[in-house]
Amino acid sequence: MIAEAGLAALWLAAAMALLQLACAGLGLRLKQDELVAAVRPVAIVQGVLAALSFGLLILLFLQSDMSVLLVAQNSHSAKPWLYKFAGAWGNHEGSMLLWVTVLALAGAAIAVLEHKLDRATLTATLGAQAFIALGFYAFLVIASSPFTRLDPPALDGMGLNPLLQDPGLAFHPPTLYFGYVGLSIAFSFAVGAMVTREVGPVFARAMRPWILGAWVFLTLGITAGSYWAYYELGWGGWWFWDPVENASLMPWLAATALLHSVNVLAARDGLRAWTLMLAVVAFSMSMLGTFLVRSGILTSVHAFAVDPTRGSFILVLLAIYIGGALALYGARVGRVKAGQGFDLLSREGGLVLNNLLLSVILGIVLIGTLYPIVAQAMGQQLSVGPPFFNKTTGPIALLLVAAMSAGPLLRWRRDEANALLQRVTVPIAAALLAMAAMFAAAPGTGWMEIAGLGLAAGLTIASFAPLWKRNLLRTPLFTWGMVVAHFGVAVSLAGMAADSAFTSERLVAARYGQPYYVGPWRVVLNGVAPVMGDNWSAVEGRVTATRGEGSTPLLLTPQRRFYSSPPTDTAEASIRTRADGQLYAVLGAQDAEGRWQLRLWWKPFVTLIWFGGALIALGGALSLIGRVFRERRNTKRREDAE
């Protein structure tokens, strides 16, 4: 019954999307106010129905209803409830339903919360949102229905991939999807504005909080995913340039560029066409990511079952939406009036440089990600891995960090080169000092690591410079947001450079009681004992690590787990965090002589990477709150004045 209700809710939501599109389209064309007025409530109903459908799917998973194919394939009655719950989106169909639900909820959120935008543009925006949703509803009900029944029901489920049985599953995909799909709002805003030709500061100020919100979620989702991969995969790395990671990085790069260009549009009425373009590109990258991940053309941790019809379906959707938006852009951009001009040495100029560099990185990541797919289509199998991406994007990212140290110190409209040089003297000195210190302390370090640490030091100081000589209590919240986010980039960069430059690694066939050394640590495997979990059993290594004489030993307990459904072995890394880094241990197999494979890493300051990511997201959230309150106050003032 629940499955049928879920499917019905999904169909009804799709019908609402169709109605929403029809009301918006006809209402605007025929200038029928009744139709236009219906768009908001219909969008809200669509959001509620989609959420209901998704809620019912979660209920099916919680109840372990094995008469539903999807539950039988991906769940098991003996799983802890959290993984039954989160398992609802740990598979292709469920994750697509989550995707569409977020899309519908985004539309509902616009309908409820957006009051700044003029009515015609808002209506066109909601129409565009419904148009996107329709395609994905069709994809769900035709090619990947999550509610298909299994007759006769299975005795029990096949279980969830053990690597996904982790609290990370409850957090990472939904957060990422809120970001990914939240960018649809920017896309729909851009389409709406191209339809009504209302592009300007009002439009930019209306769009800005939505971009910030999506961007905050995207940042959190990527950061969480990176940490999850780091501790769950047991490879000791935090970013693998896996195509699916790139699929989340590309929308983030575009959204970051958009976030900065929309400020130029809001403050100075410049970069009109470019901002529209970025809004289209950002969500196009989200859809491209969905295509890459869900089509099964990639060999990846994230790709679920391979089904060619699904790939072609998403590819068609992709072509319709991106092609349609670009065609509209091509037709309308000529008539979007040019905005205000500006001097090249100015805040606007700095933001343009930011956008150029981000776009270049985006282009390189895009080429590196798609090249193997294109080559495969032409009959050649190849892969593009970390060496390519590090070598190409690294230097440009460092250039970007250098530019972002100076950018916020520039004045709007025009600035003097000498004045700028004065303002950046201290950060440059700090950067050079840090590089020299690093070079003296560890002469063999690569130039990228040295430059990275130096620039991180410079950016740390430069990011706080906008607060110099200001009354900190009266500094607007969005300025604080910028400061915190830029500081977060410096923190994260410092972590990346430190991890890359100073990590020590050991792989040993460990005998009990014998000491091994990694970095400053003395590590001993004392024994291996069996342990039991809810739905797994394991052997657990008892490893003690000491640093220097007389220090309290740390206990590490890396495990090899055996899950029965589905039958799988996994390694659970054991990680101990100290103020200056993390000690990371992975237990391998036992050999014939009774020795255990033990892989050890000492990773100085690696935690800064994710701490910085969290700071970046926090900065975005502060900006969002600051902007919303400022807009409210301005609206109120205007009303009072009238």
Place this chain on the structure above:
Amino acid sequence: MKRKHQRLFLGLAALAAIGGASALALSALQDQAAFFYTPSDVATRKPDVDKAVRLGGMVEKGSLKHLKDGVTIAFVVADKEAKVPVRFTGVAPDLFKEGSGVVAEGKFTAEGGFVADNLLAKHDERYMPPEIADKMPSPDTLAK
């Protein structure tokens, strides 16, 4: 600077950036892309020694051996037609086992063997590398 000139300048800067990025990306692709080989590919045209490649196939049943040092394994990657011996030093991925698919990243040595510095085994039971799925009857675990 006049508005027209500025637009021209920005346009040129954007073009230069895109051109530079493409040139950088394409030149890096030339020497960084790792080509994919199946064992039968290797039999017909052997890749150059010391060039980074990926070798994909099934881990042949009964071929997995643990070497004396305790951290190195040796096994045979096979498809229907050919076999390649592989060595790998490190902790093999969780889903790496005999009779399942594997993609080994590494290099061929002058002696003819393959030394992997990374092994990829898919983190999904239903997985088989698409390159191999074309060449092997796929075990449909769902039908069990």
